[in-house]
Amino acid sequence: MGLTGKLVAAIEFRAGGDLFHELFTHKPHHVSTTSPEKVQGCDLHEGEFGKVGSRICWRYTHEGKEKTAKQLIQAIDEEKKSIEFKMLEGDLMKLYKDFLITIHIDTKDGIDLVTWTLEYETLHDDVEHPISLLSFFIDMTKDIESHHLQKA
Numbered sequence: 001m002g003l004t005g006k007l008v009a010a011i012e013f014r015a016g017g018d019l020f021h022e023l024f025t026h027k028p029h030h031v032s033t034t035s036p037e038k039v040q041g042c043d044l045h046e047g048e049f050g051k052v053g054s055r056i057c058w059r060y061t062h063e064g065k066e067k068t069a070k071q072l073i074q075a076i077d078e079e080k081k082s083i084e085f086k087m088l089e090g091d092l093m094k095l096y097k098d099f100l101i102t103i104h105i106d107t108k109d110g111i112d113l114v115t116w117t118l119e120y121e122t123l124h125d126d127v128e129h130p131i132s133l134l135s136f137f138i139d140m141t142k143d144i145e146s147h148h149l150q151k152a
Contacts, residue, residue: 004121011138017081017113029044053072053073056073058071063132068090096121098119103115
């Protein structure tokens, strides 16, 4: 029996929360342009980008290793600027029974925050919590911000 967990990080995003939500919801295949050292591609396997029920596959580099993640777009809320990705296949599923990634944009006092939430259940008690993956998402968010601020 594995352990269940939830990790959350909120990062200030000066390039605009709408831009970030649009990128991950409707143009995830452009993430590799904004953070090429971390993300090498996002391919559509079924459905349409930005549509619930679609299946996508990420190619990324984490901890110096090339990895993949096949995901189902489980939910999108345009009003709340959130999207949920349910992990189906890939490297993470060798360690986790369930893995859900939610990206949510909050605006407080004129400041946009990108909030990453990782909810998971490990396959075994000795599997580490995905803290390095959360750090990966924080760093990727900063790369995307830098990319867009340089263009402005």
